[in-house]
Amino acid sequence: xxxxRQSAAKARPTPRPxxxxxxxxxxxxxxxxxxxxxxLVLLLINNYLPMFGVFLAFKDFNxxxxxxxxxxxxxxxxxxxxxxxxxxxxxxxxxxxxxxxxIINTVLSVLLALLLNEVKNRFxxxxxxxxxxxxxxxxxxxxxxxVYGFLNPELGFINKSILEPxxxxxxxxxxxxxxxxxxxxxxxxxxxxxxxxxxxxATIVGIDREYYEAAMLDGASKWKQMTKITLPFLTxxxxxxxxxxxxxxxxxxxxxxYQVTMNAGMLKSTTDVIDTYxxxxxxxxxxxxxASAAGLMQAxxxxxxxxxxxxxxxxxxxxxxxx
Amino acid sequence: xxxxNWTNVLINIGLxxxxxxxxxxxxLVLMVSISGQNALAKYGYSFWPKEFDLVAxxxxxxDAEPIIRSFGxxxxxxxxxxxxxxxxxxxxxxxxxxxxxxxxxxxxxxxxVTMLFGGGLLPWYLVYTKLLHLQDTMMVxxxxxxxxxxxxxxxxxxxxxxxxxxxxxxxxxxxxxxYRTYFNIILPLSLPVLATIGLFVIVxxxxxxxxxxxxxxxxxxxxxxxxxxxxxxxAQYLQSVADKAHIDVSTMQTxxxxxxxxxxxxxxxxxxxxxxxxxxxxxxxxxxxxxxxx
Numbered sequence: 001x002x003x004x005r006q007s008a009a010k011a012r013p014t015p016r017p018x019x020x021x022x023x024x025x026x027x028x029x030x031x032x033x034x035x036x037x038x039x040l041v042l043l044l045i046n047n048y049l050p051m052f053g054v055f056l057a058f059k060d061f062n063x064x065x066x067x068x069x070x071x072x073x074x075x076x077x078x079x080x081x082x083x084x085x086x087x088x089x090x091x092x093x094x095x096x097x098x099x100x101x102x103i104i105n106t107v108l109s110v111l112l113a114l115l116l117n118e119v120k121n122r123f124x125x126x127x128x129x130x131x132x133x134x135x136x137x138x139x140x141x142x143x144x145x146x147v148y149g150f151l152n153p154e155l156g157f158i159n160k161s162i163l164e165p166x167x168x169x170x171x172x173x174x175x176x177x178x179x180x181x182x183x184x185x186x187x188x189x190x191x192x193x194x195x196x197x198x199x200x201x202a203t204i205v206g207i208d209r210e211y212y213e214a215a216m217l218d219g220a221s222k223w224k225q226m227t228k229i230t231l232p233f234l235t236x237x238x239x240x241x242x243x244x245x246x247x248x249x250x251x252x253x254x255x256x257x258y259q260v261t262m263n264a265g266m267l268k269s270t271t272d273v274i275d276t277y278x279x280x281x282x283x284x285x286x287x288x289x290x291a292s293a294a295g296l297m298q299a300x301x302x303x304x305x306x307x308x309x310x311x312x313x314x315x316x317x318x319x320x321x322x323x
Numbered sequence: 324x325x326x327x328n329w330t331n332v333l334i335n336i337g338l339x340x341x342x343x344x345x346x347x348x349x350x351l352v353l354m355v356s357i358s359g360q361n362a363l364a365k366y367g368y369s370f371w372p373k374e375f376d377l378v379a380x381x382x383x384x385x386d387a388e389p390i391i392r393s394f395g396x397x398x399x400x401x402x403x404x405x406x407x408x409x410x411x412x413x414x415x416x417x418x419x420x421x422x423x424x425x426x427x428x429x430x431x432x433x434x435x436v437t438m439l440f441g442g443g444l445l446p447w448y449l450v451y452t453k454l455l456h457l458q459d460t461m462m463v464x465x466x467x468x469x470x471x472x473x474x475x476x477x478x479x480x481x482x483x484x485x486x487x488x489x490x491x492x493x494x495x496x497x498x499x500x501x502y503r504t505y506f507n508i509i510l511p512l513s514l515p516v517l518a519t520i521g522l523f524v525i526v527x528x529x530x531x532x533x534x535x536x537x538x539x540x541x542x543x544x545x546x547x548x549x550x551x552x553x554x555x556x557x558a559q560y561l562q563s564v565a566d567k568a569h570i571d572v573s574t575m576q577t578x579x580x581x582x583x584x585x586x587x588x589x590x591x592x593x594x595x596x597x598x599x600x601x602x603x604x605x606x607x608x609x610x611x612x613x614x615x616x617x
Contacts (some may be wrong), residue, residue, distance in 0.1 A: 021567035025425060031501035032418040036430060039415030042470045045450065053446020069451065087457035112341070120332050129607075130600055133343040134349075137595050139530030141548045144555060145588040147356060149368055155581065157351060194345065198607060222330070254533070262556060278444055283537070288445055292580025295443030303440045323435050 020055075057296035061288045077293035086277070090249075094273040097181070097257075098249045101188050106242060108189060109196030110234060114226060116197060117204045128141065132194030138256030147260050150173060174262060177270040184271065187260055188253070199241070200234060207233050236317055243316075247309035250301045251275060274298050348441045349592060356380070356586035360579050382565070382589065389564050389585060393550035394463070400546060400559060404465045409517055410468055416478035417505050422488060431479075438472040448537060449608035455578040463538045464546065468528055474520050481516040482509065518605035529595060547591050554584055 026033065057077055059070045081087050112132070121124040135143075150157045151173040159170030173179065211229045220228070252273035261267045263276070274294060284290035314321040351370060352512075359374030366373055383390055419427050419434070441447075445447070457463040486509060494504050510517070535549035545553065554561040558580075565578045 012547045015393050029424060029426070032421060033426070035414040035501065035505060036418035038411045039434065039470050039475065040430065042466070043434060043437050043472075044457070046447075046470070047441065047449045048469055049454070050442025050446035051440065053442045053449060056445060061445075066453070084363060101442060115334050118331065119338065120331075124335065124338075126603075128338045128342055130603060131345045133606075134599070135345055135605065137530075137599050138592060139532060139548050140531075141532050141552045141555070142588050142591055145350055145551065145585065148555065149348065149585070152368065153542065155363065155367040157368045157370075161369050190345065190348075204608060209375050217617065259552070261531075277593045281449070282445055290445060299441050299443055306439055 003127075006125065024276075028074070034145060053301070054296050058291040059292075061287075061292065063288075072178075073289075077289040078297070079140075081290055081293045081297070085271075088273055089269075090272050090277045093271070094252045095249055097252065097273065098182065098245070100181075100185055101192075101243045102249075103243065104185065104189060105192055105196055106238060108193045110200055110231075111134055112193060112197035113200035113234075114203055114230065116201050117230070129194075129198055133198060134194075135191045136195040138191075138240060140253075140259040143187065143255075144259040144262060148262070151183075159195060175266045176265045177267045180240040180267050181259065182272050183262065188256060196241075200237065203234055203237050204230055238312055239316055243309045243313050249303070254279065324394060326411075328432055350587075352585045352588050356582050357590050358582055359583065363581055376579075376582070378579050379586035381544060382579070382583050383586055387564065389542065389545070389550065390590075393545045393547045394590075395542060396464070397529060400464045400531075404468055404528045405521055405524045405569065407465070408469045408474075409521055412474050412520065413478055413510065413517065414473050414505065414511065414588055415470070416482060419475070420482035421478045421491075422483075422485075434472045434475050458538045459541050461544065464531070464534050465528075466543075467534055468531065470525065474523065478513070478516055479521060481513060485516075486512055515605055518602060522602040522606050526595065526597070549593055551587055554587065554611075566595040 013242065025030070026180050056070075058072060059067075060075060060076070061070045061168045064127060065071075116125060116128060121127065136194075151159075153159060153174065155173045156173070163170050171179070171184075173288060207230065212225055215225050215229060236247070251273075252275045257271055257276045258279065261271045263280075271276040278291050278294050278298070281287040281294065308323060310321055347370075351368060351464045354370055356379050357375050358368075358372035359376040360378070362373035389596050389604055397530065415434075418424055419431055430533055442501035451463055451467075452458045455464070490508065491504055493509055495501075499507070530548060531546070532552050535544075535546055536552070539545060540548065556565060561584060562578075565580060565583060
C-alpha cells in the first residue's frame, strides 16, 4: 500500500507550465501511457502486424522460404484470381446474399419492433425479447446442429416427419444446392431479426410520449400514429444501419456459410462466398497466392466502402458517423 | 379503445408464435437427445419422441473424457479471457477518455484503423504461427479475442459521458494517482458498461470455434464448440469419442451416436441460456449507450 501511495505522489500531474520537450511530455503522462499500453500492444500484434502481410498478395508465397524469401510476382496472383469465373461467382454470391439479408432483416426487424412496442405487459414483453434474442447468442456450430436436426437426410425432421408421411421422396439436402439460398436466408433471419428488433425497439421507447398524446387528442388512429410518428423517428436509425451494412457488403458471415452448409462441396455452386473461398484456398487446397490476393481485394474494397459510407452518414446525421 | 383489445390479442398471438419459432429448433434437438435408440432409427427426429431414454446423458456424465476436457478448455479460456479483456479494454478506454491526455487523438486513430482495415487471414495466421509460435496452445485461443476497437470505443464513450471530469480532477488534487483513479473511481462507476462489454466478450469466447479451426491440431486443446464441430462434421470422430466412454455398452446393440451428438449441442447451449437472461438488461442498455465515435 505504501508503494502505491508513493507512486501516486510521483504520478500526479505537476502544475508546472507545459513543457515543449516531447520526452518530458511522455514522462508526465507515463501513467496513462502505461494503462493504454497492453491494449495498444495487442492491437499491434493482432491487427497491425498482419497488415504488413498485405504485400504477400504480390508474391509467390512459399512456406519454406517465408514471407521475405518468397519471390515477387507482381499482379500475377490477381491475374489468376480473375482468370476463372469462380471469383466473379463468389463475389456475386457475397453481394446478393448480403443484400437479401439486409432488406429482409430490416423490414422484419422494424415490423417486429413495432409489434413489441404494442405489448404493454412488461413480463410478456421481456419474455418475447428474451426468446427472440436467444438465437443471436448461440454459436454457429450449434446453429449447424439445429439445422441438421431438420435436414439430416436419413433421420431429419423434414424428410422423416413431413416429406415421407406425405408420400414424397426425402431430399438429400446437403447435396442439393438449389434449396440453399432459401435455407441460408431463413437461418439468417432466425438468428438476427430478434437482435435487430431490439435495437429498433430501444429507439421507439426513447420517443417522447407527448407526440402520441397530442396525436390521440387529435383523434389519430393507431395506424396513423405508427406511420406518422414512430416510423419517421425510426428512419434515421434505419438509414444509418443500412449504410453500415452496405459498408460491410463485401464480407460474408463466415460461420453461416461454412458451418450451416457443413462446408459441403456439392453446395458450393450456390453457397460459396468470398470468406469461404479464401478459407478453403488457404487451409484446404493450400493455394496461398489466390487466398492472399482475394483477401487483399476484399480488405481494400471493404475499406473503400466503409470510408465512403461514413462520408454519407456524416452528411445524413453527423453525430451518428463512425468516425 | 375497444378495438384495441382485439388488436392486442392478435399481436400477442403473433408474438407467441414467433417466440415459438425461435425456440423450437432447440426443442427438436433436446428431444432427439432424450430419444430411445430404436424409435429414433425408425421414426427419425421428432418433436415428441415415441420412447424416452437418457442414455446419451449417462454417456456424458460417465467420464466421456474428451467432452469434459473440452468443457474445461472453454470455461478456462472464457474466464481468463473475459477478465483480462475487461482489464485491458477499460484501461485503454480510460486513457483515451481523458481530455488532458495529449496523445488521445493519435491513439484513437490507431484503434480506429484496426476497425477499418485488416491484413487478411494468411498474414494473421503467419503472425501467430511463424512469429509468435503460439499454434496449438491455450494462449492462441485467448489472445485474439482480448481486444476489439468497437468495445474500446463503447467504453470510452461511457467514460466521457457518464463520469464527470471534475470527479477525476478532485481525486487527483487529493493525491490519487492515475492508477488509483482508474481502480477506485472509474471501475466502480462503470459496472453497467463492464457488464455489457463483459457479456459480448463472454459470448465471443464461449462461441468461438474459428480460432481453434485455424490454430488447434491437438485434440486435448479442443474447446467445446470445436469439439462439437468435429463430431458434427466427422462421424469417425464421434465414434472414437463414444468408444472412449467407459460405460457398459454390452447391453446395447449400437452406441447412441445421434442422441449423444444432440446431447452435446444441448450442454453447449445451456450455459448461454442460463447466463443470458440475467445480463440481458445490460445488453439492451449497451446498445443504447450511444454513438461510437473515433
